[in-house]
Amino acid sequence: MEVSVGDDYQGRTALVTGASKGLGRAYAMELARRGSRVVLLARSEPELHALAAEIRARHGGTPAEVITGDLSAPDGPQRVLHELRDRGLTIDLLLNNAGAGITGPFLQRAIEPQLRTVGLNVAGLLALTHAIGAEMVARGAGGIINVSSNGAFQPVPYQASYAATKAFVLSFTEALAEELRGTGVHVMATHPGATATGFFDGSSVTMDPGADNPETVAGRTLDDYSRRRGASYPGRTATRVMTWAARLLPRTTVARIAGSFSRRQQWHHAVDTA
Numbered sequence: 240m241e242v243s244v245g246d247d248y249q250g251r252t253a254l255v256t257g258a259s260k261g262l263g264r265a266y267a268m269e270l271a272r273r274g275s276r277v278v279l280l281a282r283s284e285p286e287l288h289a290l291a292a293e294i295r296a297r298h299g300g301t302p303a304e305v306i307t308g309d310l311s312a313p314d315g316p317q318r319v320l321h322e323l324r325d326r327g328l329t330i331d332l333l334l335n336n337a338g339a340g341i342t343g344p345f346l347q348r349a350i351e352p353q354l355r356t357v358g359l360n361v362a363g364l365l366a367l368t369h370a371i372g373a374e375m376v377a378r379g380a381g382g383i384i385n386v387s388s389n390g391a392f393q394p395v396p397y398q399a400s401y402a403a404t405k406a407f408v409l410s411f412t413e414a415l416a417e418e419l420r421g422t423g424v425h426v427m428a429t430h431p432g433a434t435a436t437g438f439f440d441g442s443s444v445t446m447d448p449g450a451d452n453p454e455t456v457a458g459r460t461l462d463d464y465s466r467r468r469g470a471s472y473p474g475r476t477a478t479r480v481m482t483w484a485a486r487l488l489p490r491t492t493v494a495r496i497a498g499s500f501s502r503r504q505q506w507h508h509a510v511d512t513a
């Protein structure tokens with residue numbers, strides 16, 4: 240049975256991490272359009288307040304809360320959880336979107352931002368999911384959407400650590416979805432392909448000119464969640480087809496193909512520009 244889009248969103252409270260720009264901003268706007276009260280989380284306070292004001296103005300005063308926090312900091316997720324508790328906010332939908340990654344040859348790029356990537360994409364996501372997921376299971380209702388990537392399905396040379404964090408998100412989400420089957424809590428991963436955001440800001444890498452737009456990706460992800468899909472492939476069809484090849488070919492072959500794709504994008508020469 241097809242669930243009508245909107246059932247999961249009207250009057251619900253959604254926490255969107257990484258809401259200050261890019262895909263997270265688009266998710267927050269789309270959730271508000273579908274009637275959700277949104278809790279906007281990122282490090283950039285002015286951008287979050289501007290977005291909250293825009294949402295209230297566009298959607299007739301729909302509540303939009305702002306929480307600033309650094310999810311890659313060891314105590315970052317705990318601070319966010321305390322803030323939610325202090326404000327009496329119960330989360331119906333957790334959208335783990337915040338993410339970052341470094342492009343370039345692994346050994347030639349600094350280790351600190353790569354460790355922060357693991358902290359944000361893996362540890363931050365795990366900590367929020369653990370605490371908020373437990374509350375949802377206790378209530379017998381709720382949902383979690385983890386933003387993974389088409390890069391989760393194969394090793395990606397010159398984005399080695401970033402793609403590995405997304406492989407973690409893919410595996411973790413599939414396992415948790417099965418653990419929580421029947422609890423009333425739906426868990427789904429979404430796997431965007433190249434999406435026109437500021438993901439590569441501050442580096443010499445440029446976004447694919449044919450990248451999907453964040454609004455389309457956000458809308459399709461939320462539609463797939465409403466349909467209770469286990470996974471969402473919200474980008475162009477070609478993005479999804481590439482994930483099939485990675486499942487059929489030997490892994491060393493896949494790594495070589497991915498490496499030549501990366502070199503064609505000049506990712507092996509990537510440097511910071513800011």
Ligand SMILES: NC(=O)c1ccc[n+]([C@@H]2O[C@H](COP(=O)([O-])OP(=O)(O)OC[C@H]3O[C@@H](n4cnc5c(N)ncnc54)[C@H](OP(=O)(O)O)[C@@H]3O)[C@@H](O)[C@H]2O)c1
Nearest residue numbers: 257259260261262281282283309310338388433434436437
């Ligand atoms: N764009 C793509 O092509 C693409 C493709 C596949 C998957 N994805 C995934 O989509 C998600 C969103 O990426 P995007 O493309 O929208 O990137 P983006 O434009 O760079 O946005 C990243 C968001 O994460 C927040 N963030 C970064 N570090 C944070 C931290 N330490 N603590 C809390 N928030 C933090 C940023 O806000 P602040 O800087 O204000 O903290 C921002 O709101 C990521 O998980 C990414 O891996 C993107």
